[in-house]
Amino acid sequence: MAEKKQVKKSSTSSAKSKSGSKNTKGKNSVAKKIITLVLTLALIFVLYKYCPSALQEYFPEVAQILGMPVEESSTASTSSTSSTGTQKSGGTVTGVNPTGMLYPARVNEPDHEYRDYLGYSLCYRESYEQAEWSADCLTRDKLKKVVNRTDDFREDPGVSTGTATLADYKGSGYDRGHLVPAANLWWDAQAMSESFYFSNMSPQAGAFNRGMWKELEEQVRDWAGEFGTVYITSGPILEKDNYPTIGKKNKIAVPEYYYKVVLAHTDDDRWSAIGFIMANEKLEGEIKDYVTTVDAVEARTNIDFFADLDDDVEAKLESTYDLSFWFK
DSSP, X not given: OHHHHHHHHHHHHHHHHHHHHHHHHHHHXXXXXXXXXXXXXXXXXXXXXXXXXXXXXXXXXXXXHTTOOOOOOTTTSOOEEOTTOOEEETTEEEOOOOSSOOOOOOOOOTTOEEEEOSSOEXXXXXXXXXXXXXXXXXXXGGGSOOSOOOOOOBOXXXXXXXXXXXXXXXXXXXXXXXXXXXXXXXXXXXXXXXXTBGGGEXXXXXXXXXXXXXXXXXXXXXXXXXXXXXXXXXXXXXXSSOOOEEOTTTOEEOOSEEEEEXXXXXXXXXXXXXXXXXXXXOOOSOGGGGEEOHHHHHHHHOOOTTTTSOHHHHHHHHHOOOHHHHOO
């Protein structure tokens, strides 16, 4: 009997040992999963901030949640017909009949003052001392250079609350960054001169203004030549109440990010839209690394772009983009 009890005790000890081993393995497994999750989230953050195109390629589900849908090419996606008879394919639409200039919707709210010029329009925000959007329509025939750059930077007498001045920017370390570029308006002397109103300026880091932002402006003009007509809206992302400022008198907010949205209309009646979000700093890579949907830009800016489009068409154009349309 004594011998049988000893065997039973030994068996119980072995079972406890196995149980402890399983618990240790379980804890190690949980720790590994947590580490993997943390590393994955860190990678997603880095890609979202510095290489959004890679995020869209390798983490498409996450990109869609963040308002950055996966590229839909016109060859890979299927075409459909809406209730209005408009043909759609991969973010590119035909048969659009806009009722206006396809500029952002104007809202009847305080701190929103609208100004129309010969070559562009804008919405001025006194609380930030700059425009939240500045929009123009660039056509192939407007690419012909008629006048030279004027560089006549000056206050905008048409803004009721006043605008920034030369003194505000002097010694600030920031460029007087155009929202609608002067080179988009060299088809007319008045249009060119009006682009130098401070209502059309925003404080931009020199490496940004003369770097990736300039490249994007040049690319848009190339698209105007290629497609025939492009509608462009540009501006700072003013999503915070407080920003660092320049200028002792006017205290102009220094934005952290800028955006540009473009809607193209081709000679063969195709329409396609694309958005860009860029940090106000020296940027690396290529223009297409900063591509996003117009919907994503709207979410950051609370601006309704291309508001005069049919709602169904607007939804299609703004929720997707077709890289093969824009970058050959």
